[in-house]
Amino acid sequence: MYFILLIILQIITTSIAEEPNILISTPQRIASFNYPVESHEVKTADNYLLTMFRIPYSPKNLHLNDSKPRPVFLIQHGMSTSTDSFILNGPDNALAYVLADAGYDVWMGNHRGNVYSRKHIKLSPDESDFWKFSWHELGIFDMPAMIDYVLGKTNQDQLHFIGHSQGATVFFVLLSELPKYNAKFKTSFMLAPIAFVGHIKSPIGFIASSVLHQSPILSHLLEGLEFLPMIEPVSMLGSELCAVGSWFQWVCAGLLFILGGWDSEHLNYTLLPQAIETHPAGCSTGQAIHYLQEHKSGYFRKFDHGKQNNLRFYGQITPPDYNISNIITPVRVYYSDNDKMAPVVDVKKIEKLLPNLVESYNVPVKTWTHVDFVFALEVKELIYDKIIETANYYEKTGQQLK
Ligand SMILES: *[C@@H]1O[C@H](CO)[C@@H](O)[C@H](O)[C@H]1NC(C)=O
Ligand SMILES: *[C@@H]1O[C@H](CO)[C@@H](O)[C@H](O)[C@H]1NC(C)=O
Numbered sequence: 087m088y089f090i091l092l093i094i095l096q097i098i099t100t101s102i103a104e105e106p107n108i109l110i111s112t113p114q115r116i117a118s119f120n121y122p123v124e125s126h127e128v129k130t131a132d133n134y135l136l137t138m139f140r141i142p143y144s145p146k147n148l149h150l151n152d153s154k155p156r157p158v159f160l161i162q163h164g165m166s167t168s169t170d171s172f173i174l175n176g177p178d179n180a181l182a183y184v185l186a187d188a189g190y191d192v193w194m195g196n197h198r199g200n201v202y203s204r205k206h207i208k209l210s211p212d213e214s215d216f217w218k219f220s221w222h223e224l225g226i227f228d229m230p231a232m233i234d235y236v237l238g239k240t241n242q243d244q245l246h247f248i249g250h251s252q253g254a255t256v257f258f259v260l261l262s263e264l265p266k267y268n269a270k271f272k273t274s275f276m277l278a279p280i281a282f283v284g285h286i287k288s289p290i291g292f293i294a295s296s297v298l299h300q301s302p303i304l305s306h307l308l309e310g311l312e313f314l315p316m317i318e319p320v321s322m323l324g325s326e327l328c329a330v331g332s333w334f335q336w337v338c339a340g341l342l343f344i345l346g347g348w349d350s351e352h353l354n355y356t357l358l359p360q361a362i363e364t365h366p367a368g369c370s371t372g373q374a375i376h377y378l379q380e381h382k383s384g385y386f387r388k389f390d391h392g393k394q395n396n397l398r399f400y401g402q403i404t405p406p407d408y409n410i411s412n413i414i415t416p417v418r419v420y421y422s423d424n425d426k427m428a429p430v431v432d433v434k435k436i437e438k439l440l441p442n443l444v445e446s447y448n449v450p451v452k453t454w455t456h457v458d459f460v461f462a463l464e465v466k467e468l469i470y471d472k473i474i475e476t477a478n479y480y481e482k483t484g485q486q487l488k
């Protein structure tokens with residue numbers, strides 16, 4: 087409870103602060119453990135500048151340099167978090183190090199709007215236009231830009247992918263909308279994937295029902311969107327709602343993270359100060375609203391702009407569903423019974439629709455929560471070692487491990 091209060095305090099402070107400041111950045115932390123680290127800037131088709139971090143190799147296995155180039159893993163964080171979620175757990179447990187130690191070239195993306203990716207060719211994060219996006223844009227703009235960049239830099243055709251939470255949402259959006267990217271994945275692991283959110287049990291449900299369904303204020307703001315001119319596909323939110331420091335931003339930035347479950351018994355609580363230092367890492371209100379819309383509707387579909395504008399943008403009064411049958415690359419899903427953000431019933435719903443689900447792994451620990459997939463003490467043994475075995479098998483045989 088005490089920790090949750092601390093985090094809430096942090097969120098409030100962050101929402102007041104003008105610029106989020108990270109005391110120690112992802113590359114600084116990585117370097118402090120004597121791992122090599124690189125920063126890369128990637129431009130999206132809609133002109134955001136994203137920062138990617140890379141651990142090109144592990145100092146523990148330099149001998150692998152002598153053979154072929156290291157295969158690539160791209161790993162993508164959840165909402166309101168950042169690349170820090172893949173390194174805070176330290177060299178023995180955190181995903182980025184574990185993959186590097188296993189001989190992979192590890193690339194970590196930071197989505198637009200988080201603390202490492204607050205840049206755009208023209209817009210500044212002080213302008214509300216900067217914040218006009220939901221996870222739809224992360225899927226159709228950030229993902230292709232990062233994938234193309236990584237494959238170009240490494241001179242490879244395909245990569246392995248891990249998405250945590252919203253990191254899975256953006257993978258589903260990408261492949262539903264741009265199916266040619268199916269061919270770019272060797273293996274893909276969805277950890278605690280979010281797509282359908284009808285059964286989220288955490289207080290997000292409470293927020294959705296009390297705020298989105300009933301609050302005249304938010305409903306009014308959302309209604310107001312119908313009148314917004316839609317020049318680019320990304321403009322969707324009222325400036326009042328998106329303004330940096332607006333009351334809703336801390337909801338977006340912080341609550342989902344808390345609700346994910348920092349009360350887990352599997353966490354190393356000595357990491358908490360570092361977690362607080364690096365979170366919430368920032369996102370747009372549009373991401374939260376898009377999930378809230380789905381919580382209400384029960385669909386996995388595009389952003390709801392209101393009847394009028396939906397008709398204009400989509401040619402129908404309700405937003406179209408994401409076409410999950412386009413996701414033909416082999417997909418692996420890892421989920422847990424105690425995950426309030428990705429409850430089993432919602433995970434099963436997307437699994438049933440995936441045309442090429444090759445693995446569905448229910449973490450055999452009943453108390454496993456949403457954040458345990460990145461922050462738990464036993465996460466390496468339970469999950470990452472299994473991922474590595476699967477990826478290694480693919481590298482050796484060119485086949486999916488069944
Ligand atoms: C391994 O590769 C990295 C990156 O190319 C390079 O900096 C490093 O010196 C290499 N190490 C060895 C032992 O060749
Ligand atoms: C918990 O994290 C601290 C700080 O990173 C680390 O020194 C300690 O070894 C970790 N505890 C366990 C059980 O891994």
Ligand SMILES: *[C@@H]1O[C@H](CO)[C@@H](O)[C@H](O)[C@H]1NC(C)=O
Nearest residue numbers: 265407408409410411412413
């Ligand atoms: C969805 O994708 C499948 C497979 O690519 C296609 O056959 C189907 O027509 C699409 N459905 C819609 C509604 O676009």
